[in-house]
Structures are given as structure tokens and as C-alpha cells.
Amino acid sequence: MKFLNILSSKEKGMAKQNVNTKLKRWRSVYYFIFILGALALLLSVAAMFKFLSFKSFLGTESLYSNLNPEVPNENQNKVMMVTVELVIQKIEEELNKLREAKQDPSSSQTVFQQGAFLADILGLLESAASSHQHSEGNNKQNGSFTIHHPLVSKKKQSDEPADYFLREEIRKYVRIKPNRLGKQNFMGANASFTSIGHTCFAMKEELEEYMDYDVGEICNDDWKLAQKLMVHGCDPLPRRRCFSRAPKLYSQPFPINESLWKLPDDRNVRWSQYRCKNFACLASNTTRKGFFKCADCFNLTNHEMPRWVSLEADSNYTADFLISEILGIKPEEIRIGLDYSVGTGTFAARMREFNVTIVSATINFGAPFNEMIALRGLVPLYLTINQRLPFFDNTLDLIHTTRFLDGWIDFVLLEFILYDWDRVLRPGGLLWIDSFFCLKEDLYDYLKAFKMLRYKKHKWVVVPKLDKDDQEMFFSAVLEKPPRPFR
Template sequence: MEGFCFARCRFTRLVVAMQLVMGVLVICISMASLHRFYTTDALLPGGLDDPARCARFHGAVAGGYSGFDIRALADRVDEVLVQLAELQDKLEATALKIGKKTKKRKGKGKLQQQENMTMTEFQRFLEDEVIHPLYGAHIALRLIRIPRPDPDGGAPAVDPLVNFFAAEETRKYVTAKRNREGRPGAYGANRTYGSIGHACVVMRRELDEYMSYDVGALCPDDWDLGQRLMLGGCDPLPRRRCLARASKLFRRPLPINESLWALPDDGNVRWSRYHCRGYRCLSARNPRRGYDRCVGCFDMDREKQRWMQGSNGTTLADFRMEEVLAVKPGEIRVGLDVTVGTGSFAARMRERGVTVVTTAVNLGAPFAETVALRGLVALYAGLGQRLPLFDNSMDMVHTGGVLDGWVDLQMLDFVLFDWDRVLRPGGLLWVDKFACARKDLDDYMYMFLQFRYKKHRWVVSFKSRDEVYLSALLEKPLRS
């Protein structure tokens, strides 16, 4: 019992010592901030009493410092002080809690065995409650600096985005990073910029929420927030310095020969942001399925029959994969599938030795996870994003179900020109059952015909009384 009390007292003394250290640190930071404020004139030789020096100072501000937000600088200092104050409150509450338990034990007549804090628990307490907050405050303090003149002779460039966002991680990301020791970069650039879409400014509140996390800890379970930012035009998203979450029930995936045409294990997907909680709910046989945009996408028996010879219930708009590949025998090696689906087209192509990357967005169902767990490559990208592929690099671009009659014509124009960019000369564009209203058919046909591709196949068939299917197999010409 004496050893137990000694351990408890030692821990209490440690917490009290940490409180004292934190208190001294807060006082030092406050005094340093006040000293810096009251000694601003020391930055100017002769002080502010000299009108000539004052005029030169204001001239320098007009030349480059006028865009600097002093209020944002003060807000950063306040944020650090708040973090340190919260940390001190946590330590005080912990010490008070330990003190109450110690008094209760002393007041009892019988000796009772109490569970002591293990080294693992103590380590976790220090990391979560002390080290991480101190690290965040340390990084924030390192970024508090008035912009200095550019060594290259230019005015101090202050990105307005730095002071526009509230989340410190966002400001860290968009701030230009100078090369170490002035060394030139790979392309002669002396600084690196973190790129984010201009729509991030419009969605500032959502982006600040997305970038509010603990550095080095587990990321929040907010993939849906990130996807909402992507679809809203805030793309590419800024990188984050946290550890991605995975399902607690994650199991070893199936071998490649088995995984192509089998649904993954439910435990390998995080279902926290979906209506369904398993693949059975997403099945086409379920009358209350959780997603209707791609009926049958999670029915592997049905998916296995698509693009095959002799499949039943097809129309003239359904092209067979063997017929398409026979147009360019041996030339189709890599391709891109822009679709709403679970990667079945890529799986079918893989059986024929063709590597296909599938674009996927999780609109109501885990499409990206399903594609990856089937052993295929899922490119997490929306229609508004420029394809991260080089010019003339794809042998085939396949699309089906993603553009069906809803997309704006100008938006479709940008998308098609990007597909044309990545498709090599002689490559194939496979338009797979593009659905639209009959009255809009001429407009959409023009969008595809404007590129003057060679027609291998061109079919228009009825989907319903007012809707039609357009399927086409087109070959990109050589341009020089």
C-alpha cells in the first residue's frame, strides 16, 4: 500500500510540476507579446518621432506590407494562448481528481486494492493531453512572423488566402514553402505552393472544418465532408497530417482470381456515412436497397454477364467486348473507365490483359472501396477535375452511366476535350449507352461528333417513349 501511495504521490507531483511549467510558459508568452507591441518603434532607427523615418516606414508598408493582416496575427497569438490555457485546465482537473481519490482512500478504515495507472495509460495520457497540444502550439508560434522583403528583390508577397482561412492547418498548407538553404528545385523554382481549388474560398467554413484535426492523430471520420468539398469544386483538397482511419473489422482481402467477381467482406468497409450497413442491403434483390443510381452494380452474377457474347436481354446499343477489342487487336493495353459502377468493366478487361483505371465517387454507396477491394485501381475523382493523366497516354476511354442526359453542354464540352487530351492517336472512345431525352439527342450527338473521330460503330436505340440510348465506338485521329 505504501508503494501504491508513493506512485500516486509521484504522479500528482509530476502533474503539479507540469502545471507550474505551463503557467510560466503562458506568462512568458504574454509578456513577450506585450513587449513586442510596445517596442514596435524599435524596429525603426530613431523611433517614430522622426517624420522622415515615419514617412519611409509608411512607404514600405504601401510597397508590400499593406496587404498583411495584423488582426490575423493577433488572432494566432490568441489561439496559442487559448490552447495553453485549455491544457493547463486539463492538468489541473486531473490533479484535482487524483487528490480527491487519495482523500477518499485515507478516510476509509479498511485497506482496499486500487488499480494503479499503468505505463501505457500514462504514456497515452501524455501523448493525447500534453504532447499533441504543446506541439500544435509550438507550430503555431513558429508561423507567427511579419513578412520580410523577398531576397530576390521583390516586395514581401503575402497570399491573401493565408489570412482568409480560420483553421491553422489550412494557413500552413497554402503558405508558400521556400526551398531549404535557397537550393534550386527540380524546375528552378525557389518555393513550393500547395494547390487547392478556388472554390475552397467559397466553401471556407467546410474547409476549415475539414482541416480542424489533431496533427499526428487519427483523422476524423469525415470522408463525406471531403467528398462534398470535391464535388463543390474545392479540388484538389489540401493534404492533411493525420492518420487515415480503417474499419476495425478489416480482414485479409481475397486473392485476385477470386476477388474480381466476388463482393468484399462487409468488415472491410466503413459504413458510418451510408444508409446501408452491408452489401446485402445494396443488392438489386433487396426491395428496400439503399442506392438506386446504379441498380444491380453490386449484383456480381448480373455484372459478370455484361459485355459478353450471348448475354440475354440486350439491345443494339450493347456492344460486346470481344467485338470492340477486335477493332484494334493487340493495341488496347491501358484505359480509363469513367462510369458509375463497382469496376466490373475494369475486371472484365483485366481478364484480357488490359489495365483499366476506374473513376469512382461514393455517391450513396462504397464504390471506391469496392473497386479497390476487387483488386482494381480506383481513381477518386469527379467530373469537374482535370484528369491526372498525361497527354496521349490512354489506349481507350470508356464511359457509361455517369453523364446520362443531365450534364450541362458546356460542362460536357470541357469533359470531352479532357478525354481527347489523354486519348492517344488511334485510341478508342467507347460511349456505352449514353441515355438522354429524344429532344436533346441532336445537341448531344454534336458534342461527340465535333472531334471528327472515325466511326467504327454508331447506334441509337429507344430506351423508353421519350428517352433514347446512344452508343458509339470512335477512333481518335492523328493531329500534328
Template sequence: MEGFCFARCRFTRLVVAMQLVMGVLVICISMASLHRFYTTDALLPGGLDDPARCARFHGAVAGGYSGFDIRALADRVDEVLVQLAELQDKLEATALKIGKKTKKRKGKGKLQQQENMTMTEFQRFLEDEVIHPLYGAHIVLRLIRIPRPDPDGGAPAVDPLVNFFAAEETRKYVTAKRNREGRPGAYGANRTYGSIGHACVVMRRELDEYMSYDVGALCPDDWDLGQRLMLGGCDPLPRRRCLARASKLFRRPLPINESLWALPDDGNVRWSRYHCRGYRCLSARNPRRGYDRCVGCFDMDREKQRWMQGSNGTTLADFRMEEVLAVKPGEIRVGLDVTVGTGSFAARMRERGVTVVTTAVNLGAPFAETVALRGLVALYAGLGQRLPLFDNSMDMVHTGGVLDGWVDLQMLDFVLFDWDRVLRPGGLLWVDKFACARKDLDDYMYMFLQFRYKKHRWVVSFKSRDEVYLSALLEKPLRS
């Protein structure tokens, strides 16, 4: 009985300590918010004593901070404070409940049945009631958007129409997501836009150029202009009443038993908008091939060895395809590959009777054309677009190479929730060598762990001194 009381007292002290920490944290955040409010003049040269500076901050001067959504910032801070306050109340109630049970038990003697909490129950309590709310508050704080001054010294740039929408989730979605620490993104841009149509206002000149053509005639050779509109958030593109161009040297594609692991004929691709003029130029040995996100992905001999037993994978993060499929034998039939590549994952899966759709964008090379000419399905879509797939329809979602440590946390959040939407219960999410800085690993891991998927495999290995790989095989639970 003494050991039981000791365990209970230790747990009570732990809960009380957490309660005190939460209380101090709430007080610190509140004081920091008030300090930021009362010292706003420190952000403005000349202080708030200068009427011109004050007017500029409050939006009276055109081009100042008038477009910045102060209300959204206040809502985010309030949301964090509410979450922390709720966590504090929950811990206080738990500590009080434990204290009452301990007093009753002491008065009833040794015949009282012990209700000791096991280590598993204690771990589940910490994860569900403490760690998860703290992580949520942490991510909310990290996603607060504060206007940044223009590099040229001007006022902070605000995306047009951000405050046009009433729902805050819509405003979050349409706001451009900057790459972390200025790192280069998969699509060659320093920010990513959600495709909801408002970005067409920003790109009005490009859209007018795209829709200037002769009705019924051949379309202009401007696929790169359309792709620029897509990646800029002006998507889906409007339909055009002109005839799509094809290569003048187009030849019949190879049969499916030959096309999976053979480069297409150069004549089947229009090369006018690429740096290279043929597949030979795209070799990994060519230092000026025009792209850098998929080194060696046009080398079919190299690609044929990936995800295979005995391949040249050098890290624990390299999962083998047979091992992954063995987790759900016979259940993986259709899937989605979100990647930068030429469809080798889909080709390998097709050999095993699995149909995989590959997302492809032409980033300096004909990725989409190559996927299709290999006899596979290429979905021409970027990260900012909602997947044109119905809910719970995919047995697997595989991603590799397109998401790395450059990606904005809020953008990744929207992307992962969309993948969760199309993945069926019991389906597999295969995160294939997600690369990020070691200091950012905790942030990114939470983004994947928040869905409470079952872990079949979870590996973190070193890529370099300051970077790591994260590979995971996760199973979506049933929700109803």
C-alpha cells in the first residue's frame, strides 16, 4: 500500500509541476503580447510621436500596413492562449481528481481496490492530454504571419484579396507560402500559391497573354506560360478553343513491354521550350542539362535498380518495394506518386499489378511527356492544387523528392490533409527520404505524426552533418 501511495504521489507531483509550467507559459505569452502591443513604436523609426509614421502604420498612407490582417494575428495569439488555458484547466482537474481518490482510499483501508495507472496508460495520457495540445499550440505560434519589409526598403507586401474572404482558413490557404529560410523549392519558385483563382488577379498580364489566340487555329507554343500560371496559383486554367500542337516528328510509341524502361524517341517531344534538344543532353553526366531536382532520373539503367533488393541504397532510409507491399499483401491496387521524376516508381509498381498515377511538372525537362510515353499516367498538377481524386480512393500515396526541408509548414499541412483525404482507411503513406535540416526535424515530424497513423516503419538517418533523411511507412486508421 505504501508503494501504491508513493506512485500516486509522484504522479500527482508531476501533474502539479506541469500545471505550474503551463501557468508560467500562459503568463509569459500574455506579457509578451502586451509588451509587443505597447512597444509598437519601437518597430517604427521615429516612434509613434511622428504623426506620419503613425498614419503609415495604421494604413492611412497608401502602400503601408493597411493590407495586413491584424485581426488574424490577434486571433492566432488568442487561440494559443485558449489552448494553453484549457490544458492548464485539464491538468488542474486531473490533479484534483487524483487527490480526492487518494484521500478516500486512505480512509477505507487495505481492502480498497487499487486503481493504479499502468505505464501504458500514463504514456497515453501524456500523449493525448499534454503533448498533443502543446504541439498544436507550438505549430499555431510558428504559423503566425507577420508582414516582412520589402528587401528594397518599402512596405511589407501583402497578397491581394487575402482579406477579401471571411473564413480565416480560406485566407490561410490563399496566402503565398514562402520557402523556409529562402531555400530553393522543388518548382523553382521562392513561394507557393494555393490554387483558388485569386492569384489570376496577380497574374492578369500572363493570363491575358495565355488567352490571346486565334479561335480554331493551332494553339501558340506556350505550354511553359500555362505552367507558370499553374505554379503561380492561377489554376485550374481556363479552357481554350484552339488545337494543341504536337511534334512534327512524332512516331508511334514503343509497346508497353518495351516502353517501361526505355527512353522515348526524341521526335515525340517538342523541345522548343527546354534548354536541351534531346534525351542525350539530359544525361546526369551533362553539367548543363537544365534541371537539378532529379539527378539521373533519365538514366533508365539507374532507375531500374531503385527500390529493389540488392540495389545500391546506402542508408536505412532506402525502403525496398517488396518489403512495403508485404505489409498489405494483395491490398495495394491503385496509388498516387507525388514526386519529381519520370515515372519509375509507377513503372516498378505496374510490373507488380499496381496502377499508380504520377504527378509531373516540366521543371526544365519533359517529365510529363516522358511519363506518358513510357505507357504510364501523368497527372499534370503542382503542390498548390487540390488533388482531383475522390475521398478514400487510393490504396497508397508515395512521395519522394518533391517535398524537402524548403517547404513551408502551413503549406505542408494543407498538402498532408489532402493526401489523408484521398487515402482510404488502411491505406499506406510512404514518405520516401524526406530531407530537411536537423534543427527542423521536430517540426516536420509533428506534421506527419498529427494524423495518428500506425507506424510500420519510421527511420531517421543522416544525409550530411547538418541534414537528415526521414523515411516512413504509415497506415491510415479508420475514422467514422
């Protein structure tokens, strides 16, 4: 009997524990329903008094464009602000409870979805409240009660670009972060100022998709979305608080004496976003699945190895110069440099044999160029054409570019890039333009852009592109940056 009593008491305890667990889950659901009801009430009142416009949720027009300026009602606005503050307070309380529930391994996926949804709603309400408080005083001084979104207001721009976005992670990243001690740091700043590219505002939906993740979890496999943002001017991208995805089985790279001229292990690359699924496919190039300007650059043995050491290696490279020739212009002076091209790092590999360190700047156009460069034991720099070079003034001995800045580029953009190259080249440094091609009718204008640098000419060659019936031209040159007097 005692045994049965003990057993029954245990069963009762387990049943009670199960009931408590179910009650906790239902309680979180009830809280969620309450928040949704409060939000619905808020939106209903807003629609009734025409305080908020539906277009404000799209972030494209003023937040409160439907407010009637002829019949101002301050009491109405105060009631609305109090309601907003109450809803914000309730959502914050619910988020705190959800964060505690998130630590419980028995929590369901619904809890995570509720937290993400409430965080977005909280960000929207905080944005509306802060914009209203910030704009109300300025508008009252002018006798107008129309409140505008900070980014479209013609009278005064907001100091907070974060107000434009709804995703809370973007808002947290963009906001100014004051120093904890309230004093200036050793760099003379009293806060940290994180930035994003200006086109990020035009690509709001893509950026918010990129920043849609769970903090501390694995990031989505969205590097292609990130590169799309970068190429279109949303560069730099915001940092993220999630772990980047890695290959499922990463093998040890080859030793440096093998890696320079050997295809890497396929397991060291995430192939999900590429048409080719291994290096052999890219090297054979039978299906033309890589980037057309670098169609054969994964063929290390037959195509890449002879480059810059033999001019007869490929008839398409008729305007190339030999590395030995260029280094002979400045014996023992060329030590570090940048290769600004689309490729697999072959130029850096060849220069390494001459004891010159080259950083290869490129992005992944249809193939894992950055991974390939790194697996060869070289240094990749993931950089778009839109971004200022991350080097200090007068620091590089050499800048080399091939088959990247061609006749498609705008003349003004080319000038900005050339002046940036001039900035990082030291006096006496070399600019190696390797096989720049353009239409014959545009050749004069492009040559004029290079001549405006007023560099010393060591080599200068213009030849026709053989497969285009003299309609396209190749241009190659080696130019030396002159010393300029300090002023």
C-alpha cells in the first residue's frame, strides 16, 4: 500500500508539473493575444482620428500626412501618445518574459516567432513616438502640426537614420552608441558612429531581409543577397550578430608549397549559390558557368601558370607585360601592392615568387574567387568598385588591374577610382594598367582619364582586340607616381 501511495503521489506530481507547463504556454499565448488586441485598438483609434497614415508603414511618405493642419487638437495627440507609451510598455514586458522563456529548452518555435514579431512592432511604435516628439516642437513654432518622416522632411533631416528602418537589428546598429563613461575616448570621440551605404535606404526591403536573423544563431545562407546589396551601393553593410555559415566538412588546406598551383579541396567551399558545384567544373569550363571575364582562370596548369611569364601563352593577352620587366623598372623597391582585378590570385602567386606581397581585391562573380584565393595561401580582399580603398595614404608600392575596369565604366567614376589609387600609391609607386579594353570610339576619352594623373610613362601600348574587327582596343601601361611637394 505504501508503494502504491508513493507511486500515486509521483503520478500526481508529474501531472501537476505537466499542467503548470501547459498553463505557462497558454499564458504566453494569452499575453500575445492581449498585445495584438491592444495594437488593434491603437490602430483603430489612429485611423479614426486620421493621426497615422497607412503609407507610414511603408516608410515612403510622412508618418502623419493625414493629420488636418486646419483643426489641430493637442489633447487628441496627448491621448494618442499615452496610448502608444502604454502599448510600448506592455510589449517590453512581454519581450522580457519571452526572453526568459527562450532559455527554456522546452520552448516551442512559436515563442521565437512571437519575439521577432513583437520586436518589429516595438521598433515601429518607438519610431513613431520618437519622430512625433522630435518634430512636434519644431512644427509648432511654424504654426503647422504636420509631422514628417525624418528622411523625407524638407525642413529638417533627422539625426537618427535608424528611424527609417523597421527591423530592430538595423536600428540598433545604426544608432549612435555613447561611451559608457560619458567621456571622450582616446580617439577624441564621445560615442561610436556605425554607418551603412547610402543606397541601403533605397534597398530597404533587401536590407531588412538581410538583417532578419536570431541573435546568436547561425546566419542564413544569404551571401549572394549581401553581395547584391554591396554591388548596388549598400556598401558598407551593417555588421550582424549571428554566426556565418561554414562548409559542412572543412578539410585542412594544402601546404603553401602545394597550394599555389593546385586546385583546392571542394569540401572547403559552400557551393549552394553557384552553378558549378566543384572546382573541376570551373576548371574545365565546358559549360561556361563561371564569370565570363575569368572563364579559364580556374585552369591553373594550362591557362594561369604561364601568365606574366610568357607573352605567347594566350593570344588574347597581346598587350601584357612580363613581371620581370616591370620589377626591373624599380629594382628591389616593389615590396607590397594591390591587385584590383577579377581572378583567382594568379598575379599575387607569381609576385610572391619575386618576394612581393600582393593583396587581391575581388568579389564572387558566379564563382568562389575569394575562397579560391585564400585556399591558395594568398590574401583576398572582398571589395566592390564602390568602396574607398582601405589603405592609408602613400603606402603601396604597386597597383595592378586587369580585365575589370574596362570600357563599361563611367568616366566620372573612373576618375574617382584613379584619384583613390593615387592616394594610396607612394611617391615613386607604379600603376600597372593591364589589358584595359574599350570601344575604339571611346579610346581617346579613356586615355585622357589616365593621362590626367600626370604620371611618368614607363610603358604605353595600344593594340586592337583581334576578335572584334578593330572595333575594340586594348590599352596597357606602366606609370610612375611623381613626387609632389608638400603644401
